[in-house]
Amino acid sequence: MDLGFGGEVAGFYQRYRRGYPAEVIDGLVDAFELTRDDVVVDLGCGTGQLALPLAERVRAVIGMDPEPDMLAEARRVATGRSNLSWMVGADTDVPMLGTLLGKTSLGAVTIGQALHWMDHDTLFHELYPLLRPGGGVAVVTNGTPLWLQDSDWSRALRRHLELWLDSEVTATCGTDEDSRTRYAESLAAAGFTVKQSRFGYTDVLDLDRIIGGVYSALPVNLLPPLDQRSYFAKQVGRALEGHAPYDETVEVTLLLGMREDKS
Incomplete structure (x- = not known):
């Protein structure tokens, strides 16, 4: 699966994509009662913004992403961390992951703002047997x-x-909200008990972070050519002139699918 987010985009992603507040990691740990005995899969992990802090709380995290350049950035940042593994793969590779790890082997599967690239109806059914009772799926969004x-x-x-x-x-x-509703209905159809929580925080951006954030969201073929980057930045500055400060209210949502059966 080539979504066009390799090369330079992976570098922009690592540099400019914000991480997750501590309350989000605490919320995931508490919801699924994660311990040092648990293994977590971060599906669509990007450059590890969610995988890295989770690894501090569990036995191991497997970061899985279809883009090798994203994983290369994640490995670079995670140098020296022994409980993180990085695997090239997409949602279509979950059955293979199940064969490798076995049923009820996972405490949680996290998906941080990547589910829109996946077949969520099929995915949630395939994830259910891999999760231990009390574990589950977390669909995490980190602002608009x-x-x-x-x-x-x-x-x-x-x-x-x-x-x-x-x-x-x-x-x-x-x-x-429409996407979250569809995801919630899909989780319920796969047998999960659905819960949701929200966290909010504020941030103030500068032009560099705004431009870098845009570059991190564009496929490689839509990035401004190198010889036009300076012009692009100046044009963004002119477009936003008079609108500073660039305040941002960030709402983080945790859509949780809990496996509550005891089988």
Whole structure:
């Protein structure tokens, strides 16, 4: 599966994608009663923003992503961490993972803002037997995309991106309420008990983080060419002129599918 997020994009992803607040990691540990005996799979792990802090709380974390360059960045950042493994694979490889690890072998499977690339209906059914009773699936979103926020600077950014790309910029990356409703219904259909919690925090961005955040979300073929990057940055600055400070209200959601049976 080639989604176009290798090469430079993986580097932008590692540098500019924000991590998760401590409350999110605590929420996952508490919800699934994770201990030092548990193994967790972070599916669609990117460069490890969720896998790394989880590894501090459990026996081992397997980060799984279809993009080798993302995993290379994750390995670089995780140098010296002995309980992290990185595996090239997508949601379609979960049956293979089940054959390798066995039934009820996992305390949790986390999916951080990557589920919109996956066949969630099939995936949740395939994950259920891999999870121990009391464990489950966590679909984690870490705020609305930069171009879809309810602020003047975000609307100005969206207008500029649409002019640059010559197309509408509407991708929610699974952060919208309709997507969460579909995911919740799919989890319930697979046998999970569904719960949800939310955490909020505020941040103030600068132009470098906004531009880097945009680059981290674009496939390689849509990145501005190297000789146009300076021009692109200046144009973004002009588009956002007068809209500072670039305040951001970030809502993190944990959509939890709990395996509560005792079999």
